[in-house]
Amino acid sequence: MILQSIKMALKSIKTNKLRSFLTMLGIIIGVFALVVLVSLVSGATNTITESISDIGSDMISVTMLDWGANNRLSIKEVESLADKLPNVAATAPAAQGSIDAKTKLKTENVMVYGTTPAYAEIQGYKMKYGRFLMKPDCENHTNVVVLNHDAAITFFGRDNCIGETLKLNGRAYRVIGVVDSGNQQMSMMSMLLNGGGMYTVYIPYTSLIRLASGIKLSVDSFYASAVDGNTGAAKDEINDYMMDKYGDEDMFYIFSQSEISEAMDKVTGTLSLLLGGIAAISLLVGGIGIMNIMLVSVTERTREIGIRKAIGAQPGVIRLQFLIEAMTLSIVGCLLGIVLSWITLQIINILANVSFGLSIPVILLSVLFSSGVGILFGIYPAHKAAKMKPIDALRFS
Amino acid sequence: MIVFNNVSKIYHMGDEVVKALDHASIHIRQGEFVSIIGPSGSGKSTLMNIVGCLDTADEGEYFLDGMSIKRYSEKSLAMIRSRKIGFIFQNFNLISTMTAEENVELPLIYQGLSMNERKARVKEALEMVDLYPRRKHTPNQMSGGQQQRVAIARAMASKPSIFLADEPTGNLDQATGRQIMQIFHHLHEQGNTIVLITHDEHVAEQADRSIKIMDGKVYDETVGKEETDVPVSASAEETPSEETRQSRKEDPSA
Ligand SMILES: Nc1ncnc2c1ncn2[C@@H]1O[C@H](COP(=O)(O)OP(=O)(O)OP(=O)(O)O)[C@@H](O)[C@H]1O
Numbered sequence: 001m002i003l004q005s006i007k008m009a010l011k012s013i014k015t016n017k018l019r020s021f022l023t024m025l026g027i028i029i030g031v032f033a034l035v036v037l038v039s040l041v042s043g044a045t046n047t048i049t050e051s052i053s054d055i056g057s058d059m060i061s062v063t064m065l066d067w068g069a070n071n072r073l074s075i076k077e078v079e080s081l082a083d084k085l086p087n088v089a090a091t092a093p094a095a096q097g098s099i100d101a102k103t104k105l106k107t108e109n110v111m112v113y114g115t116t117p118a119y120a121e122i123q124g125y126k127m128k129y130g131r132f133l134m135k136p137d138c139e140n141h142t143n144v145v146v147l148n149h150d151a152a153i154t155f156f157g158r159d160n161c162i163g164e165t166l167k168l169n170g171r172a173y174r175v176i177g178v179v180d181s182g183n184q185q186m187s188m189m190s191m192l193l194n195g196g197g198m199y200t201v202y203i204p205y206t207s208l209i210r211l212a213s214g215i216k217l218s219v220d221s222f223y224a225s226a227v228d229g230n231t232g233a234a235k236d237e238i239n240d241y242m243m244d245k246y247g248d249e250d251m252f253y254i255f256s257q258s259e260i261s262e263a264m265d266k267v268t269g270t271l272s273l274l275l276g277g278i279a280a281i282s283l284l285v286g287g288i289g290i291m292n293i294m295l296v297s298v299t300e301r302t303r304e305i306g307i308r309k310a311i312g313a314q315p316g317v318i319r320l321q322f323l324i325e326a327m328t329l330s331i332v333g334c335l336l337g338i339v340l341s342w343i344t345l346q347i348i349n350i351l352a353n354v355s356f357g358l359s360i361p362v363i364l365l366s367v368l369f370s371s372g373v374g375i376l377f378g379i380y381p382a383h384k385a386a387k388m389k390p391i392d393a394l395r396f397s
Numbered sequence: 398m399i400v401f402n403n404v405s406k407i408y409h410m411g412d413e414v415v416k417a418l419d420h421a422s423i424h425i426r427q428g429e430f431v432s433i434i435g436p437s438g439s440g441k442s443t444l445m446n447i448v449g450c451l452d453t454a455d456e457g458e459y460f461l462d463g464m465s466i467k468r469y470s471e472k473s474l475a476m477i478r479s480r481k482i483g484f485i486f487q488n489f490n491l492i493s494t495m496t497a498e499e500n501v502e503l504p505l506i507y508q509g510l511s512m513n514e515r516k517a518r519v520k521e522a523l524e525m526v527d528l529y530p531r532r533k534h535t536p537n538q539m540s541g542g543q544q545q546r547v548a549i550a551r552a553m554a555s556k557p558s559i560f561l562a563d564e565p566t567g568n569l570d571q572a573t574g575r576q577i578m579q580i581f582h583h584l585h586e587q588g589n590t591i592v593l594i595t596h597d598e599h600v601a602e603q604a605d606r607s608i609k610i611m612d613g614k615v616y617d618e619t620v621g622k623e624e625t626d627v628p629v630s631a632s633a634e635e636t637p638s639e640e641t642r643q644s645r646k647e648d649p650s651a
């Protein structure tokens with residue numbers, strides 16, 4: 001019976017092509033808006049969250065806010081935190097300065113990080129060539145430097161430049177390693193987060209003190225990583241330690257990478273909800289269009305309803321038939337909307353050289369929602385048809 | 398078996414009251430071929446609609462096969478129409494967007510028959526009315542007589558026990574009318590009850606007997622006691638029916 005009703009519904013859509021299309025237009029536009037907007041948002045979100053997780057979402061950064069405090073953290077104290085606090089795996093003090101770097105090939109401003117060996121581990125860096133900073137480098141404040149990929153290419157024209165010399169503020173530093181830069185987005189992201197340029201180099205913390213004025217033995221900021229991804233617990237332990245030491249939460253600021261992701265999720269969630277809401281409203285408007293045309297159709301086909309009842313159609317069967325017709329209109333509209341969205345996304349992809357795909361959950365959602373709209377707005381016309389008295393319907397002309 | 402017990406149908410048109418049926422009592426046995434004859438506006442169609450469970454009585458009671466249909470729901474009435482009643486309307490009442498075979502198949506879908514069973518029955522019914530070659534035609538591609546034959550095929554396909562035909566030959570020429578009447582005789586021979594509404598004496602004569610209707614009042618000689626209030630003139634009109642029944646048997650067209 002349902003199959004028959006679907007066949008009849010498709011037939012009646014076919015016989016009234018233009019009218020059916022205009023009726024479906026509301027649904028088509030609604031679904032189109034929903035699918036395209038949400039796919040764009042979720043595509044963008046994915047790109048951003050991927051970049052964030054590349055940086056390492058279990059990284060914690062601690063920054064001192066009160067520069068005038070007298071019992072400041074020492075490098076030793078920062079390094080001892082990894083032993084003192086059970087959920088903290090490693091800590092690394094970090095200071096940074098913008099310094100002129102020079103080789104035969106190029107002179108350019110670079111972002112210099114003064115840090116300790118643990119930094120690479122916390123940041124999840126992999127080495128492309130050579131090694132990262134090691135303990136003796138820091139203890140002896142030797143003049144060694146680790147470059148990122150972009151810096152290596154720019155200053156030496158190749159990334160395997162171990163043993164070469166880079167001049168920082170006129171002092172010669174020996175290159176001991178090149179960091180594998182990962183993907184493009186990561187450098188973009190670190191540029192955004194650190195406010196630095198594309199060229200990043202790492203030297204021992206103690207070496208940076210000699211190089212840049214304003215960088216002292218006391219630590220202004222450090223990074224930490226957590227044991228087994230217990231970022232929250234590690235963050236709390238550091239917070240407790242700092243509170244014990246300074247007794248004032250305004251003295252320092254603790255921040256974890258996962259907070260960026262959470263904030264990001266919140267923003268995109270709200271955005272999706274907003275766009276989804278707009279699309280839902282247009283779907284509802286489409287539903288009203290369907291109800292309108294179904295009411296017209298019921299009136300137009302009153303005689304047909306009478307005939308069907310006379311030859312044995314029960315009210316429930318008539319109701320089902322018109323309900324299925326309304327649903328068919330909305331679902332066919334929905335499918336057309338999805339096809340249109342797909343075409344649009346492909347065009348955007350080609351024009352903007354990106355790769356947005358249809359979001360499967362949003363397709364399911366729009367099919368579900370359209371069927372819901374079909375039922376909701378089909379039920380009244382269907383009921384009207386079902387409860388017609390056979391004799392009145394037959395007499396209708 | 399169709400039994401009307403003082404059935405009335407009353408229409409209110411503003412202040413005016415129209416008694417389309419006025420305490421009508423009839424009695425039609427299983428397998429009978431009965432014609433209902435009366436002038437235009439006398440209430441024939443009203444009667445047929447009530448017999449066919451399309452409409453309900455305002456007063457009195459209607460027993461179909463011994464059951465009062467008074468308290469049946471719309472759903473049950475639809476089931477009765479589906480299984481027991483085959484309608485043939487004056488204006489055919491085919492669905493114009495469907496082909497002949499789809500029209501004939503429709504009541505079978507409502508009966509819940511399987512696809513194979515439906516196909517077989519549609520073929521059988523359309524062959525009976527000589528329209529199988531035209532099964533793909535829609536009603537507006539067919540003549541009136543052909544449409545009426547499709548309507549008869551539709552009624553036959555669902556194998557009802559009662560055929561209700563409202564002036565089935567009214568819109569057709571004589572030759573086509575005779576053709577249609579032959580189909581009814583055939584259906585009657587198979588043991589079906591036929592109720593045929595007409596205002597044409599010649600058509601009415603072909604039935605076993607005629608029930609006369611005039612201004613909503615029904616004269617049925619088989620209903621015993623109720624006949625006391627039947628006017629003498631009306632009883633006199635009923636006498637020829639016995640003769641016509643015999644004459645029909647000699648009629649070569651029958
Ligand atoms: N829905 C209705 N509303 C008001 N009056 C009606 C309605 N249906 C029928 N009538 C009246 O009831 C009476 C009987 O009508 P009915 O259709 O049964 O006559 P009929 O014998 O079938 O006539 P015909 O031979 O012209 O078809 C008529 O006077 C008609 O005007």
Ligand SMILES: [Mg+2]
Nearest residue numbers: 441442443563
């Ligand atoms: Mg009539």
